[in-house]
Amino acid sequence: MSLILTVPWMAWSILLPLGGAVATFLSRRYASRLTLLFGMATAVCVGALGWQLALKGPQRHHIGGWQVPVGIDLYADGLAVLMLAVTALVGLLISFYATAYFPKAGQEETGDQNVASSVYFWPLWLFLWGALNALFLSADLFNIYVTLELLGLSAVALSGLSGKAEALSAAMRYLFVSMIGSLSYLLGVALLYNMYGVLDLGLLASEVRPGPTSQAALALITVGLALKTALFPFHFWLPPAHANAPAPVSALLSALVVKASFYLLLRLWLGVFPTVINTTAVDLLGFLGALAIIWGSIQAFRQRRLKLLVAYSTVAQLGYLFLVFPLVLRGGDFTAWGGSAYLAVSHAFAKASIFLASGIIMHVAGHDRIDELAGIGQRLPVTMFALALAGVSLLGLPPSGGFIAKWMLLNAALITGQWWLVAVIILGGLLAAGYVFRMLAHSFTPATWISFEQPVARRMEWSAFALAAVAIALGLVAEPPLTLLQSSTSFAGPGLREMIP
């Protein structure tokens, strides 16, 4: 019991995946097993941290024993721990899937890109995991920049891992977006530091005042992070990057990576800058979110390739997340930001499941052209069931996690009287029904002659299924995570304190 209370779990949950990354880089033969080992250890740390949080409330860790403003702090509250937990669970299941997806690595490198991808997937993924955990826990503006770069580098390399021409050019575009995003963020940090002389989020929240510097800095940071989150109209890089990556990578990128920059936006807008933002900016973000929902859904419906459809659906679902800004800052309560955070969580599970399932379908069918997938449902019942369950959550039908989240958002829109947001949420649901149905209809069409012969590993199917099952379960047992979120998340900003009762 005292172990739970005293061990600095949050620090371990950053160091472990990074250590795993080094280990898998050095030992190729055991890379997949090492990943599972380090992954499980990290998951244990995250679980213990959650327990610690439930007992003691939000935690702070002074790195090096120095205090702010000179040192760097880590900060874990309900929101951070929820994101860590999602990363751990989704990450473990995807790792499990990947052990079957990537061919076993040989000792020596050859020119074969398949072998190269199976060798380098593991260290890249563990670096990504470490970067995500570091990002979620960081309470320091510049430290966040470094974690963003770690995240960006590993995500770009992962998205180009297949070595195909389309994947490489998508990765290049992703890299440029990532660079502009980080530099824009960094310039914002530079302006803020020159003005206030602090980097810690909590200190900044108490010092920041409205003015040209703060506003320019917030604009730069927001644009940088919105680019990385692929908010409409900055979404153009996402579909090719997510659709051309290997399946486990697509799942990681869509489920976790884009959420990280959104998480920062949520933290900064609601926790640090409430005194600086004005209603125009808030409405603009909400409006872009609404456009993303509509545009992304329509584009998803029009795609002929399954993975592109799923990628555009990510653009649409990310749009929902941005509705949080007009909802919260025009008087919404916990239902607004809690709903948004919960949507990010349930989308992570649903989308990871769908991308893993698409990977199985591509493996078995050799392609992912939607119109030619008739009969695949007979061949892959488990995968299809996973796809259907995840689709339910994506649509926001009960009893899924997606339902709870969208219900909360809808409630917030009604409470704050923003009818156009109500309309957008409902319209988005209808449009999602269109593309989810299109995704499932062809696959469930029975065919008399089945030509899909490729064998598929059991664990790949069950990983996809488990993720979808969690997405549904989030609707059935929503109480614990939402309580954790509500009870132990204190956004530091004075402005928001008044807004959140």
Next chain:
Amino acid sequence: MFLIEALGVLLVLAGMPFFLAGTLGLLRFPDVYTRLHALTKADNLGLGLVVLGLALQASSWQAAAKLLLIWVLVLLASATACHIVARSALHRGLKPWNRKEQ
């Protein structure tokens, strides 16, 4: 003391025209080989004078030695770089400029 300082300033000033000449040569000379001459020869001599001038004003003999070391290193590096550039130009078949052919 004053004499040494004055000599130092004089040496630095004397070094300047060499840099000017080297730069002029870089801009005005007709081909890569002659430009290399202008740069490596004039500039190295100019740098030598500047370094000597600064060494005279240095606070300690260690600092002076460091300055002289810098000069030696620059000499080495510029000689090598000059050789590589000229060799590469020759390799590509660039003919040295010739007054009669112009």
Next chain:
Amino acid sequence: MSNAHLYMLGGVCLFTLGTYALLTKTQLLRKILAANVMGSGVFLVLIAGAYRSPSGLPDPVPHAMVLTGIVVAISMTALALVLLGRMVPGSRKGDKE
């Protein structure tokens, strides 16, 4: 206007110039150069800010931040250049083997 302001203004101008080039130029290598110019602009803003210290001793925190930034910049540049190299048709070693 102080010297620090002058350099800060130079920094934001470099950032803007780099952004514009990165968005409008089509050659990938030039986009990489543009990103580096953007980065230099940000670094200049930071170091110029550090120079304003009334004690005359510059603030070491931005210096450390820029050192980190320089290393990150070369990492990004290296990755971009290798991606570029792989995108040039026929450059893939694996194709021939």
Next chain:
Amino acid sequence: MIEFAMDITLVISLLWLAWLLLAAQDMFKAIILFIIFGLFMALVWARLNAPDVALAEAAIGSGLSGALLLASLRRSGESGAGNEQRAGGLEPGSGITPGSATLNITHRLLTVLIIGLAGTLVWAAWVMPPQHSGLTEQVTARMQRSGVSNPVTAVLLNFRGYDTLLEIGVLLLALICVRSLGALPQFLTLRPPGMVLMAFTRLLVPFMVLVAGYLLWAGAHAPGGAFQGGAVLAAAGVLLLLADIGLLQSCPERLLRALAALGFTVFLLVASMMLQASGQILNYTPARAGAWILLIESAALISIALILVLLFSGGRFEKGRVPAQERDPVQ
């Protein structure tokens, strides 16, 4: 007044160089201008009392970046093949092929946005307080307990050592990223390097190793440290490659990986040990801080140097040499 004129000249030269290098038609020219730009940046850092940054900029930002860029240009053919590819275009419409009319509108919109950006930023910089000490005093007050006397090193490896831990991770990650993309054609062995370069390298490399060690040691109390020293050592490695002295190529792959990961591993281990012992990452006791920092920096120096050289050569050291008949006849 003269000082201010110098400052204005420097800033204008920087902007002018940036403009030239971004507008130059010839890519080779653009890269050379970029290297000059980097050297001017180093001058500016020296002017703004940031000698640590100036050293790093000259070695990494200008020198090694320039070498990387030139190597890449060489690989893609001197003309800069692949220049015309439009992939990576950031215009929103670049997924589709936009007509000239839409392109024109996008372009104009972009210009307006950029002018707006410039205006906002200039305003934001303009209203900045003319004097601000930032964290100078807080850092100075804690210098006694940092284990070193150079404030930049103290921030880099003690107060904000966690940033640096992650940053060494970024470097290792960059190497893994570059390697994950597969092998690139080598360009170095197109022609033999020649006697002069070989002799120069043999003479200089030992000296550069010495300088790298000096910079590492000096970093505790004067400008310098693992990054600057590592960059000098990396330059020595690049020279070895260019002069075709097969020292690096003879290093076995496993050892290479171990050395590349050494800095990050040692840093992580130290962080974990402190976490276990004191409950906080990188919580050195003041008495031992200097020794820990030296240990971390020494390991980091080796990794930084090796990774930078590897990034230059495309992630790997290739052992293959070109056959004799393709060699350059000019010697």
